[in-house]
Amino acid sequence: MSPPLRALELSKRYADNVVLDGVSLELQAGEAVALVGPNGAGKSTLIGCICGTVIPDAGAVEIGGHDLRSEPLQARRSLRYLAQEIDLPAGLSGRELLEFHADVFEDRGADSLARLEALAGLGPAIELLATTYSVGMRRRLAFAAIAAGDAALYVLDEPFAGVDGESRERLLGWLVERRAAGAAILLAAHDQDRWALDALDAQPFRVS
Numbered sequence: 723m724s725p726p727l728r729a730l731e732l733s734k735r736y737a738d739n740v741v742l743d744g745v746s747l748e749l750q751a752g753e754a755v756a757l758v759g760p761n762g763a764g765k766s767t768l769i770g771c772i773c774g775t776v777i778p779d780a781g782a783v784e785i786g787g788h789d790l791r792s793e794p795l796q797a798r799r800s801l802r803y804l805a806q807e808i809d810l811p812a813g814l815s816g817r818e819l820l821e822f823h824a825d826v827f828e829d830r831g832a833d834s835l836a837r838l839e840a841l842a843g844l845g846p847a848i849e850l851l852a853t854t855y856s857v858g859m860r861r862r863l864a865f866a867a868i869a870a871g872d873a874a875l876y877v878l879d880e881p882f883a884g885v886d887g888e889s890r891e892r893l894l895g896w897l898v899e900r901r902a903a904g905a906a907i908l909l910a911a912h913d914q915d916r917w918a919l920d921a922l923d924a925q926p927f928r929v930s
């Protein structure tokens with residue numbers, strides 16, 4: 723069976739700034755890996771190449787055996803990506819945004835929506851326009867949205883930044899469950915995330 727992620731010889735430069743130089747990374751089912759390195763090391767760039775938001779100059783990405791360039795829909799079907807910057811569409815309440823994700827990932831029904839809402843933990847604010855949310859509330863909503871449907875690979879860019887302690891525990895608990903169920907998890911992290919990396923038993927992968 724194909725691994726959830728196979729990234730081969732990824733390179734990316736911006737003008738003279740060589741950010742990635744032939745980076746290869748493979749994740750097996752049930753494996754967690756933490757991208758570590760100082761600010762500007764290239765963690766988000768690598769994540770972007772893996773999730774399709776950054777076009778690499780060279781190299782290839784396969785998700786579940788599907789090439790991200792030639793089979794983008796098949797590759798992305800088993801991928802969930804939580805970006806560092808949460809960009810929410812205008813005009814949708816938190817609940818409507820969760821409903822949209824549940825629909826896209828064919829995780830429909832009242833139970834599914836209730837599960838996503840509980841993960842976001844936004845209480846009555848779930849009815850409000852998501853663009854009015856605070857930074858931490860946005861991240862909690864976006865985090866819950868990636869819990870729709872079953873995925874083989876979860877990629878999260880500093881997922882706990884700005885999230886309060888109680889919510890961190892709840893979201894981390896969900897990630898630990900997904901890993902135990904066989905999902906692969908790739909996240910960008912800093913020193914303050916050590917508690918989460920320990921709970922996930924995530925192996926460090928240094929980007930420099």
Ligand SMILES: Nc1ncnc2c1ncn2[C@@H]1O[C@H](COP(=O)(O)OP(=O)(O)OP(=O)(O)O)[C@@H](O)[C@H]1O
Pocket residue numbers: 736739741759760761762763764765766767768
């Ligand atoms: N669109 C862009 N145009 C030009 N340079 C860019 C662009 N995106 C990223 N870079 C540069 O690429 C380098 C790596 O940035 P990246 O965001 O991947 O780092 P990072 O390891 O995620 O940092 P942090 O820990 O601060 O989030 C930086 O020098 C950054 O300035």
